[in-house]
Amino acid sequence: MQSSFGFRSQSTLSPSTSAREFKVVLDNDTLYVDQPLAEALSWNAEIGTSGMPLTLSGWAPHYFAIAPSGSDSDALARATVESSRDPNVRETLKYLKDRSSLTLISLAFVASNVEPYCR
Numbered sequence: 486m487q488s489s490f491g492f493r494s495q496s497t498l499s500p501s502t503s504a505r506e507f508k509v510v511l512d513n514d515t516l517y518v519d520q521p522l523a524e525a526l527s528w529n530a531e532i533g534t535s536g537m538p539l540t541l542s543g544w545a546p547h548y549f550a551i552a553p554s555g556s557d558s559d560a561l562a563r564a565t566v567e568s569s570r571d572p573n574v575r576e577t578l579k580y581l582k583d584r585s586s587l588t589l590i591s592l593a594f595v596a597s598n599v600e601p602y603c604r
Contacts (some may be wrong), residue, residue: 527553544569 507522518526528537538554542562548569550562568574 526551527556542566 505525507519507525509522510517526537526539539551540554540559540562541549541551542559542565543549544566548565550558550565552558552562
């Protein structure tokens with residue numbers, strides 16, 4: 486899947502039903518967003534031009550998150566980055582990634598072999 490910044494893995498999104506995608510523009514060092522995204526990051530009209538602090542956390546090349554500083558989402562993003570330094574977590578994620586790829590291949594194979602019988 487491709488986002489405005491390049492390719493990203495679908496597995497980096499939470500499975501929550503509230504996950505949404507937004508288009509953003511990066512010009513020089515400024516990220517421009519629409520109002521719905523600003524509001525999703527806790528901006529409101531009362532904040533106006535005074536702004537609000539956001540935190541960008543990352544674990545290259547797998548995971549990057551922007552969240553309101555001090556929020557639960559910020560804590561989760563920071564914990565995710567911190568856990569990425571644990572070799573056991575890395576091995577588990579690698580194992581799960583390999584298994585999910587095999588599962589998708591297996592499902593594609595089964596679907597391609599079942600389709601002629603469904604007609």
